[in-house]
Structures are given as structure tokens and as C-alpha cells.
Amino acid sequence: MQIKQYKHLGLAAVTGICLLSLALPLFYRNWGSGQLSRQGTLRPETPGMLSDAAQEHQLIYALYRNRFAVQTALELPGDAQQIKEELQTKTESLADAGALPDLVARRARWILEQPAQETACKSENGFAGATYLIKQEEAPGSCWISACWQENTGVVVSYSVTEDAAVQNLEHYLEAYRNYLGVEELTDWQAGTRKREAWAWSQAGQLSLFCCRQGSGFLLGAVSQAEPRADWLEA
Amino acid sequence: MKFAHKLTRAIVLPLCVALSAGGTWSIHRNFQVALDTAARTNSADQMEQRYALENDLAAVQGDSANQIYTLLCTYEQEQRTLGRGERTFAVFGENGTVLYSNLSGTILYREQQRALAAGEDRVLYVNTETADYQLLSTPLRGLSRPLWLLNVYDISAQFAERDRQVRQHLFLEAVALLLAGTAAVLVARLLTRPLKRLETVSTALSQGETSVRAELHSGDELEHLGQTFNHMADSLDRQMQALREESARQKRFVAAFTHELKTTMTAMLGYADLLRKGEQSPEKQHKAAGYIYQESGRLESLSRELLLLLGLEQGGVALEPVRLSAVWGDVIRSLPDLASRLVTAGEEKTLRANRALLVTLLRNLVLNAAAADTEQGTIRLWCAKRAGTLCLGVSDTGPGIPAEELERLREPFYRLDKSRSRQNGGNGLGLTICEAIARAHGTTLQMESEPGKGTVVWITAEEAEPCR
Numbered sequence: 001m002q003i004k005q006y007k008h009l010g011l012a013a014v015t016g017i018c019l020l021s022l023a024l025p026l027f028y029r030n031w032g033s034g035q036l037s038r039q040g041t042l043r044p045e046t047p048g049m050l051s052d053a054a055q056e057h058q059l060i061y062a063l064y065r066n067r068f069a070v071q072t073a074l075e076l077p078g079d080a081q082q083i084k085e086e087l088q089t090k091t092e093s094l095a096d097a098g099a100l101p102d103l104v105a106r107r108a109r110w111i112l113e114q115p116a117q118e119t120a121c122k123s124e125n126g127f128a129g130a131t132y133l134i135k136q137e138e139a140p141g142s143c144w145i146s147a148c149w150q151e152n153t154g155v156v157v158s159y160s161v162t163e164d165a166a167v168q169n170l171e172h173y174l175e176a177y178r179n180y181l182g183v184e185e186l187t188d189w190q191a192g193t194r195k196r197e198a199w200a201w202s203q204a205g206q207l208s209l210f211c212c213r214q215g216s217g218f219l220l221g222a223v224s225q226a227e228p229r230a231d232w233l234e235a
Numbered sequence: 236m237k238f239a240h241k242l243t244r245a246i247v248l249p250l251c252v253a254l255s256a257g258g259t260w261s262i263h264r265n266f267q268v269a270l271d272t273a274a275r276t277n278s279a280d281q282m283e284q285r286y287a288l289e290n291d292l293a294a295v296q297g298d299s300a301n302q303i304y305t306l307l308c309t310y311e312q313e314q315r316t317l318g319r320g321e322r323t324f325a326v327f328g329e330n331g332t333v334l335y336s337n338l339s340g341t342i343l344y345r346e347q348q349r350a351l352a353a354g355e356d357r358v359l360y361v362n363t364e365t366a367d368y369q370l371l372s373t374p375l376r377g378l379s380r381p382l383w384l385l386n387v388y389d390i391s392a393q394f395a396e397r398d399r400q401v402r403q404h405l406f407l408e409a410v411a412l413l414l415a416g417t418a419a420v421l422v423a424r425l426l427t428r429p430l431k432r433l434e435t436v437s438t439a440l441s442q443g444e445t446s447v448r449a450e451l452h453s454g455d456e457l458e459h460l461g462q463t464f465n466h467m468a469d470s471l472d473r474q475m476q477a478l479r480e481e482s483a484r485q486k487r488f489v490a491a492f493t494h495e496l497k498t499t500m501t502a503m504l505g506y507a508d509l510l511r512k513g514e515q516s517p518e519k520q521h522k523a524a525g526y527i528y529q530e531s532g533r534l535e536s537l538s539r540e541l542l543l544l545l546g547l548e549q550g551g552v553a554l555e556p557v558r559l560s561a562v563w564g565d566v567i568r569s570l571p572d573l574a575s576r577l578v579t580a581g582e583e584k585t586l587r588a589n590r591a592l593l594v595t596l597l598r599n600l601v602l603n604a605a606a607a608d609t610e611q612g613t614i615r616l617w618c619a620k621r622a623g624t625l626c627l628g629v630s631d632t633g634p635g636i637p638a639e640e641l642e643r644l645r646e647p648f649y650r651l652d653k654s655r656s657r658q659n660g661g662n663g664l665g666l667t668i669c670e671a672i673a674r675a676h677g678t679t680l681q682m683e684s685e686p687g688k689g690t691v692v693w694i695t696a697e698e699a700e701p702c703r
Contacts, residue, residue, distance in 0.1 A: 022405075025401045
């Protein structure tokens, strides 16, 4: 008799629990809101975010940040002497680091010794840029030197100069440029060469470096990119 | 509780739990996805603002609170000009000092500090009476002093959508349970209908109505159960019929046995009384004493035969290979007065039988044949194959037995000619014993008779390997 009573009680309890469970969504609604207010949630990963370690590197983070910044400033004519001196400094620092071939460095020095036909400069988002252009008398067209650097460190992130010489062994200069930038601590570099170009890309730093001959110019550069350029991978 | 109610509960209650748990999980997943999507979108927006502010703040000369405030005001003005005036954010300095804020008063300072303390890896939520907010904080890097950016995003739409899903789920839950409950009740009734029919039939059976049967055509285990139940009822009916017949047979036996005793005892009492008076002639006295002696012997013979019959009905007769010639020899030797009338016919065979009982059976049949045939005709003991089966029997050329009497002859104490049979010393148990012996050998007594031509009585026999 007692067992039967217990069975009835048990059955009534199970029935009650099952019927109460119908209100589970309401309970979840109230409990879930309270839980969110108290503890919050983990922030989901945002695709394309720079790793914490890379954010600590001033240059890498500045380049990365610059990727999202609005570029509104224009190059405007500047003081030729000041631009010449600035570009001479940058040329020498690159040459000292071994990032410029001798022929290119000599050509750059020669250009800077010529009277400027036109100069321009700009400053935006922590980076400054300058261009020094001369008119060649013996040949049609003009020659120039252009560079962009981080204002507070002076590190050159882009450098181009007019040079017809067939520079070989571009990967050697790219390696020297990487050391010059101080980003060799990134360990996941992918590197490659093409006919007139050497490149390297790091996923951790979302950073691309390149050294190439383009037309009659020699180019060095560092750019923040989420992925390496497609034509690099095709090669 | 009725079985149908149990069945209904067994269907509806788990459905309650499943619907509710499944729905809650689904709402939770949808809400989580919505919050994560909002957090991703808002994170991307916050990062865009953070990079812009970092660039702007890095370019400013000096880092006093006023300078920062001025720059941020300018920044917000530019954003408004660019049509991005919806951002609500605050910039904090060391120790949570507010350097700039365009947050509304609904987000308390305490909540803002909590969001800063949670760090940039967590997302905090604030629910107010009017709206729900997502709070994201992140440090501004590359500056001369540590600053934190706190963004507040209105995500009331996500919460409203969750609440809508909860309401919708509750409605669907109610509809589904109503439908499922109705279906469960109908199914339970359908499933328990055969059981109710079985209950009705078993009640009728228990009240003695053995003819009722459960007619179930559900095509499942219950139909099989109904068939088994009907078989049980059939078997019960047969057993009750057999019991009734056995009871009637026993009543007839007792009545016949009582009559047999009474008839004999009445006669014996009469003769005994005659002797007691002592005035009779020596011849009469001798006749009376002789009758008493003869009837006493018959009663003694009757008791022996009754014992034999009881023993046979209890079973346990041992069968063994027995030569037919030996059996016939025993029968002939036990009846020296009839030896001249007995003829045997048939090949020598070895049978599987109990020799003594088989001899008793044949001897009784021979005695019956001799008693029936007053013309002193030949009595044949024969053995032959009939329709491939070995048969063993006794034939006489007597007056035969009417067909309507044949079956009753097996009943105890039944006699065709009662007075003459008793005079011959018969007690009416001969054929009953023969039938019992035949059953003990796994067969029955067969009788064929034609009035005026004689009677043939036989049993089938099992042939055995010859004895060594």
C-alpha cells in the first residue's frame, strides 16, 4: 500500500516536472539575460585582426593601422633643400644597411646632387613622404627619388629611384631590407622570387616586403597586407 | 490508473520535455549567433575607430586631458560631417578617468568601469528599461599615455528577436501539445480496445460462459494474444467437458457396482437365511451353501479384477518383446475346457507388449466369445496385417452383437444378457479391463459384429525385433 502511494507520488512529481519544463524558454529568457549582464561573453575572433604580438611591434602596427586609415593628404611642393637632405639621409641609411645595390645608391646620390626640377612632400597618419625630381638634359624624360618613412622612427617603408642598371640578386637586398626594418623576429616568412622581383610575406605580421625593378626604376617597400599578392603565389 | 492514461502520459510527457528542451536550445543558439554576429560587426567598427583615433592622437602635440578632449570633439565633429554620427563611445585615461564621453546617462559609470576591467577579450551587456546594449572596450596603442576606448552599441533588435522567438515557441508548443495529446488519447484508446475485449471475455469465462471468444483483428501481438486466449478457452472447455464425462462415467460405475453388489448380496442373504433356519433338506442346504460359495468366489474375483483395473488406470505398464506363439500358448493352457474349440491363425511374430496383460486380454475375449456362442463353434485366435498395421484378435461364430450395443459393451458391468452372463461367472468387467489393457499398449479395442455371423474383436500391435 505504501509502495503504491510512493509510486503515485513519484508519477505526480514526474508529471509536474515535465509540465513545468514547458516554461523552460521563459526561464532561459530571464536567466540568460541576467547571465549576460553579469558575465558577458568572450569577444568573437574578428577575421583579419593582427595578432597581439605583432601589435606590440611599432612599425608593423603602424603599417597595419595605416591600412584602414583614410588617405586624404596630397603631396604638395616643399622646401627642396630640406627634402634633398631628408632623402640623402634615407638613401645613406638604406645603403649602409646593404638594402641598396651600389649602382642604385650611386645613381641616387647623383640625382640628389642635381638641381631639383620639382619636389613634393606630405605627412599623414604618422608617415611622411617626399619626392625629388630632376630633368635630364641628355635624355628625354625625368629622374626621381621618392621615399616614405615613419615620422617618429625615420624607418623607410617605401623607396624608389630611377635606375636603368640590371640589378641582380634581388633577394639579397630584400633580406638586408628586412633586417633594416627590424622585422626579422617574425618567424613565419614566406618568400619567393620572380624575374625582376623578390618578395616576402608574414602572416603573423600581415606584412609584405618587396624589392623589384619596374620599368626604369628600382623599388623597395613594406606594405601591410592580409594575404600575399596573387601574382607572387602564381609565380 | 488506467493503461490508456499511462500510455497518453508516456507519449505527452516526454514530448513536453523534448519540445521545451529542443526549443530552448534552438532559441539559445539563434540568440548566440545573433550576439556573435553583432559583436563581430561592432568589433570591426570599433577597430576602425580605434585606428583612426590612434593616428589622430599620435599626431597631436602634447597629451593633456584638454588637448585630448579637444581632439576627440574635433574627431566627432568630422564623423558627423562624414555622416558617421551614430557612434557612442568614451575614452578613459589612467584610473578610469573619463577624458571624453558621448554616452547617454542610461549606461552607468559603474557599468563602464566594469567593461574596462573585463578587458578587450570580453563583451559586456547592459539591459535597461528602454534598450539593450553591447559594451566593447579596447586599449589605444602607440600613445605616450595609456588610454582606453569604450564603445556602446544598441542591440535591442537582437534581444527583441529572441523574445519574439520565445513567444512564438510557447505558442507552437501549446498547439503541438494539444494536437499530440489528442492523438495520444485516440491512439491509447485504439490500442487498449483489444485489451478491453479480452477483459470482457475473461470476465464471461470466469462466470462459466465457456463459449465466448475474443474476436481480435488488430493484426499485431494483441491479435496473437487473443488467439492464444481463445486456445486456452478451447482447452478449458475440452477439459471441463472431459471432467463432466468422467464424472458421469464414475457415477455410472458406482451405480453399476452398487447394483452388482446388491444383487449378489441379496441372493447370498436369502440362501444364508435359509441355512440359518436349519429345516431344509440336505439337498437344499447343499445347494444354498454352494450358491453362497460360488457368489463369494465371484465377489473375490470381482475385487481382483477391480484391483487390476485400478492398476491399469494408474499406468506404468512395462512393454517388452514377446513372441506371439508364447502368448497364444499361455491363453490355451489357461483355458483347458475350451482348448478343443480354439484355433490359431497367422505367422509367428514378435510383439512389443506386456505378456501377462496381453494373455489376460485375449483370455477375456475368448471367454466372452465362448459365452456368446452357445453352439460350441470354433474360436479363432488370429494375427494379420490390415492396411499395413499388425492386428491381433479373437473371432467367433456366435450370434453377434447389435450395432447399438457395441459401444456400451466397454462400460463396466454392462452385459448383453444379464442373467445368463452372471450365471456363467461373468462380472461385467471383462471388456472394460480389455479396453484398459489396450490403452496401456497405446491402442484401443476394435469390434466388428454382424448379427447371426459372429463377432471379431481386435487390437493393433507394435512389432518388435525377434527375441534371441
